Structures are given as C-alpha cells and as structure tokens.
C-alpha cells in the first residue's frame with residue numbers, strides 16, 4: 001500500500017467520523033487531504049528518486065529550505081555556513097530541494113561562462129522599485145542591449161579621461177587625512193588616529209559622484225551629501241528584500257526608496273547638460289550621449305540613466321573601498337609585506353609637477369597587483385556566491401544531471417580557498433601572484449569580478465581606483481596597527497558587499513619622512 005492509500009485509510013477510519021455530516025465539508029476535507037497527501041508524496045518521491053536526490057547535503061535539504069532569516073544569524077554570516085557545508089560535503093552541495101551550490105572551478109566556469117546561465121530569483125527581488133538595471137535584470141535580451149549601450153563608459157581607453165577626477169578626489173582624501181592627523185596627533189610619536197575604513201568609503205563615493213553624477217559629493221570633507229546618504233540607506237534595505245521578498249512588493253507600492261529630491265537633482269543635472277550643451281568627459285556624459293543614437297532602443301530615458309548611475313554608486317563604491325580597506329588590514333597583519341610594497345612604490349619617481357603617481361606608472365607594478373589579487377582571493381566581495389538558474393536541463397561536468405529551473409549558487413569563496421587549487425589557502429601570500437612563484441596561481445579558480453556575460457563592467461575602473469588609492473596611502477604615510485582594531489576586523493560580514501562588522505577600522509598614521 002503506498003503512502004497515499006495509507007493516508008486515505010487513516011483519514012476515513014479516524015478523521016472522517018469526527019467531522020460534521022455536511023456533505024460539502026466532507027468533499028472539501030477530502031480534496032484538502034488529497035492535495036496534502038499528493039504534496040507530501042511528491043516531496044518524498046523527489047527526495048528519494050528525484051534528479052537531485054544523489055547530491056550530497058544536509059538531510060533536511062532534501063525536503064525543505066530553511067529561510068535565510070534563520071541561516072543568516074548573526075546577520076551577514078551565512079557565507080560562513082555555506083563554506084562549512086562545502087567543507088563537509090564537497091564541491092557540490094544540495095542547499096534545498098531545488099538549489100545546489102558548486103565550488104569546483106570547472107563547473108563554475110561552465111555555469112558562468114560556457115552555459116552563461118541567467119541570474120537567479122534573488123536578483124528579481126532586488127528590482128523592488130520596479131527598475132531593471134544592468135545588474136538586477138534577469139532578462140538576457142534586455143541585458144545584452146543595456147550592456148552594449150553602457151559599455152563605452154567603462155572602456156579602458158575612456159578610463160584615462162576619468163583619471164583626473166579620481167586624482168582630484170584622492171587629493172581631497174589626503175588633505176582630510178592630514179587634517180585628522182593634525183587633530184589627533186600624539187606628541188610623543190607623531191601618530192594621529194584615522195578611521196581609514198570610513199574615509200575610504202567616502203573617497204569611493206566621491207569618485208563615483210565625480211565620474212557618474214557630474215560632481216564630487218565632497219563626502220571626504222563633509223560626509224553629508226543627501227544622494228549617497230539616501231542611497232546607502234536604501235542599500236541597508238536591499239539585503240532585506242532578498243531575505244523577505246514580500247517587502248519588494250511593499251516598496252513598489254509605496255516607492256519607499258525614492259527620495260523626491262533625488263529625482264529633481266538628477267533631472268536638473270541631465271537637462272542642464274542637454275540644454276547648455278555643456279560636455280564633461282565622464283560616465284554620465286556617455287549615458288546622456290545615447291540620446292544621439294540612431295536606433296530608438298539605444299537611447300536611454302532619463303529614468304534609465306538615473307537607475308544606472310544609482311547602480312554604479314551602489315555597485316562601485318563599497319566594493320572598491322572595502323577591498324582597499326581589506327588590503328590595508330592584510331598588510332598591517334603582515335608588515336614585512338607592507339614594507340615590500342612601500343619599497344616597490346618608492347622606486348617609482350613622481351612625474352614632474354605631480355603629487356600623485358599616474359595610473360600608467362602603477363598598473364604594471366607586480367607587487368601592488370599581487371597584493372590586490374591576494375586580497376580579493378581571501379576577501380571576495382560576493383562571498384555568498386553568485387546565483388544562477390538553469391533554463392534547460394544540463395549535464396554538469398558531463399556527468400551530473402541538473403534539471404531545468406534548478407537554482408545554482410557558484411561559491412566563489414570556497415573555490416578561492418580550496419587547498420586543491422591554492423597551496424596554504426588561508427594564508428595571505430601575494431608572492432603566489434609573482435612571475436617567479438613556484439606554484440602558479442590557479443586563475444580558473446579566481447572569480448572576484450565574476451565571469452561570462454554578467455561579469456563586472458567596472459573591473460578596470462575598480463582596479464585603477466584601488467591602485468591609485470593604495471599606492472598613495474602606502475607611499476605617503478607610515479601606518480601602525482591598533483591591536484583591538486585588528487582583532488575586531490576578524491569579524492567579517494556579507495551584506496550587499498563584504499565588510500568588517502563595525503564598518504570602521506581605525507589606524508595610527510603619520511606622514512612619512514622622505
């Protein structure tokens with residue numbers, strides 16, 4: 001007798017006699033019990049014989065999903081659980097009946113690059129306000145078209161013209177650090193105390209302001225421009241949209257995340273540029289210039305321009321500043337590597353009349369790039385993994401059947417710490433990236449900017465900014481770690497991006513004697 005027949009017999013023997021004799025109620029109850037029995041039996045069937053039944057994972061994952069609100073406790077720590085699951089079950093793990101996580105380098109490449117699967121349902125939740133953007137769209141055709149239109153703003157050649165904006169923001173950043181040193185200087189040793197995490201965040205916002213919003217927000221100086229303040233408030237809300245998708249509908253209903261001042265500001269800016277024909281070689285200009293495109297579908301509306309620049313602010317600020325912050329933290333934990341980097345940068349003479357190195361001088365410095373790569377390997381900004389969904393049945397690695405509509409999470413954090421790919425994976429070893437390294441870095445297991453059609457459009461922008469910022473800090477200042485701050489920085493959380501839990505990291509700092 002199968003499970004359905006048993007449930008039915010039990011129902012007629014035990015439950016039915018106690019119910020009222022109303023025939024309609026009887027029919028309703030019978031339908032309900034049939035439906036429940038069907039659901040339970042298909043769950044059991046799928047768990048035991050379904051296409052994903054052989055994929056290892058915790059027992060409960062065969063039957064149901066534990067809501068993220070429970071697994072992400074304390075908040076921002078679910079990436080640790082994901083890593084622990086991989087450590088226990090291997091490079092493929094069943095997370096719930098229709099979700100798997102993979103960390104095998106070849107499988108990740110297959111999903112992101114070869115099969116180029118569409119983004120998973122979490123990205124849909126991020127469209128809370130109804131705006132599809134380059135980042136959150138799940139529609140391949142929309143994405144291809146939008147990416148083609150926006151790409152010129154991030155072309156390597158165009159980035160040269162953005163360097164002057166980055167430089168002037170970096171100068172303001174240095175002035176602020178000098179002021180903070182002055183105000184907090186300990187007369188016995190000359191060191192001042194600076195919250196470098198917070199200032200790096202402000203610098204990154206100013207750089208995006210200057211390149212994508214037409215002017216710096218001056219966050220480094222005043223820290224109170226309404227645009228980044230409103231958007232960072234929205235960002236704090238965004239992870240909740242993934243945890244509690246119904247909130248997305250509320251946001252849509254009440255348009256909670258749109259500050260009216262914001263639309264006014266952006267529209268005025270765009271109209272001023274259009275009417276006065278005032279050009280400025282920045283990202284915003286490239287988006288505005290799409291108005292001149294011959295094909296209607298290549299012209300971005302004002303709403304679309306606003307949505308994309310807001311996206312750049314979200315995707316391009318904390319990602320970059322936190323990575324630079326993590327690099328500094330790693331270097332302060334390994335001061336011999338800090339000294340080595342300082343020596344490399346000191347050997348690059350400043351060009352006449354300049355106070356900052358040019359990006360051309362920095363972009364090929366082996367140790368600087370090695371420090372950045374190693375930082376991103378250990379502190380990958382998408383530590384929770386990248387979510388995709390199968391749009392047809394596929395055979396992963398030529399041997400594992402994955403049915404259509406399976407959510408696949410590419411676990412970058414595990415791939416980038418897997419001892420089969422990286423000797424001494426938990427150690428910060430920039431040396432592994434140098435030409436003379438005995439074991440070459442496993443580039444196929446390194447995805448800090450993702451890969452495939454949905455890779456990071458801002459990769460070169462971010463690298464340029466990080467090289468300039470890190471080289472400037474290391475060549476100008478002497479650093480000393482504050483032990484309690486280093487200890488606190490071990491608590492790393494994944495919200496929209498990876499961050500230290502306190503969102504602050506203070507260092508002792510003074511100008512170098514050169």
Ligand code: HEM
Nearest residue numbers: 134135312315316319320323381449450454456457458462
């Ligand atoms: C260290 C800094 C950065 C890191 C590690 C990083 C990482 C990533 C990753 C992993 C993705 C793929 C996300 C996914 O598939 O869910 C992505 C996408 C994206 N990033 Fe970045 N990012 C950085 C900086 C930037 C900057 C500076 C910008 C813009 C100014 C930017 C704009 C974007 C955009 C627009 C996308 C979506 C691209 C698409 O789907 O076509 N990112 N980034």
